[in-house]
Amino acid sequence: MDLPPVGLGTMGIGDPSTIETAIDVGYRHLDTAQIYDNEAVVREGVAASDVAREELTVATKLWVDSLAGDDVRSGAEASLDRLGLDAVDLLYVHRPRGDYDPETTLPALDELRESGLVGEVGLSNFEPDQLEEAREVLDTPIGAHQVEFHPYYGDRELLADAQAHDYPLVAYSPLIGGDAFDDPVLTDVAAKHDTSAAAVSIAWALSHDNVVTIPKASSRAHLRANFEARTLALDPEDVERIDGIEHERELFPE
Numbered sequence: 001m002d003l004p005p006v007g008l009g010t011m012g013i014g015d016p017s018t019i020e021t022a023i024d025v026g027y028r029h030l031d032t033a034q035i036y037d038n039e040a041v042v043r044e045g046v047a048a049s050d051v052a053r054e055e056l057t058v059a060t061k062l063w064v065d066s067l068a069g070d071d072v073r074s075g076a077e078a079s080l081d082r083l084g085l086d087a088v089d090l091l092y093v094h095r096p097r098g099d100y101d102p103e104t105t106l107p108a109l110d111e112l113r114e115s116g117l118v119g120e121v122g123l124s125n126f127e128p129d130q131l132e133e134a135r136e137v138l139d140t141p142i143g144a145h146q147v148e149f150h151p152y153y154g155d156r157e158l159l160a161d162a163q164a165h166d167y168p169l170v171a172y173s174p175l176i177g178g179d180a181f182d183d184p185v186l187t188d189v190a191a192k193h194d195t196s197a198a199a200v201s202i203a204w205a206l207s208h209d210n211v212v213t214i215p216k217a218s219s220r221a222h223l224r225a226n227f228e229a230r231t232l233a234l235d236p237e238d239v240e241r242i243d244g245i246e247h248e249r250e251l252f253p254e
């Protein structure tokens with residue numbers, strides 16, 4: 001799947017004009033989820049923009065109570081209804097828990113793909129062995145894997161899997177949920193490049209092969225700054241310094 005380096009994370013966005021502004025700034029990948037309760041907000045924002053639907057990649061996620069094989073189709077159709085779309089480009093399993101059963105959930109997702117309601121099947125918050133199991137069951141390759149990945153947290157085995165099998169690792173919470181700004185290493189590297197710690201955190205994620213990212217932002221200024229971060233090239237020693245940050249913090253543990 002060909003995802004742009006910087007997409008929009010929409011968790012917490014309740015105002016359609018934020019989506020419209022993001023599209024205007026240049027974002028073409030919009031990431032929502034049933035549990036964010038804002039698929040209709042995304043629909044309204046897309047409708048208000050003058051960018052054609054075909055130019056956008058819209059991703060949503062089935063929550064853990066819609067993952068039983070018999071519920072997948074109705075859950076996906078409910079999302080499509082809220083999104084006002086005939087098809088979604090990427091449909092994720094949000095978390096492999098609750099009603100998730102690889103033997104029934106994944107074939108139901110394959111069927112949605114075959115019937116054209118879903119472009120690609122995505123996975124989110126999977127462990128390496130669960131990825132392997134999914135690969136064995138799915139008819140088609142994994143479309144993308146969305147996981148927490150930022151300077152304070154990231155599973156290198158998951159990154160290696162994405163690189164070995166050549167699918168995008170979609171890095172979520174790239175700004176450490178808003179905490180990237182106080183980090184002394186990130187602010188120091190930012191000063192060197194005359195930019196912000198937010199931009200450095202995003203550029204660090206993008207410095208890894210196969211990684212794209214989806215920062216969430218509300219204002220036009222933040223949206224633009226994060227989008228522009230895709231052009232920031234860190235020096236190898238900057239990446240090394242950030243890799244060396246010892247502070248570990250997982251924002252969304254299971």
Ligand SMILES: NC(=O)c1ccc[n+]([C@@H]2O[C@H](COP(=O)([O-])OP(=O)(O)OC[C@H]3O[C@@H](n4cnc5c(N)ncnc54)[C@H](OP(=O)(O)O)[C@@H]3O)[C@@H](O)[C@H]2O)c1
Pocket residue numbers: 008009010011012031032094124125146147171172173174175176177178179181196198199214215216217218219221222223225226252
């Ligand atoms: N698959 C999953 O289980 C999962 C879990 C968590 C998140 N996600 C996805 O990942 C997306 C992003 O993660 P996140 O929302 O946790 O956090 P994040 O993107 O790391 O950080 C968002 C925070 O940073 C602030 N911010 C954004 N740009 C800024 C800038 N340039 N300067 C200063 N502050 C800035 C935002 O404030 P303002 O809004 O005020 O701009 C917001 O408070 C989510 O929206 C969601 O789509 C997925």
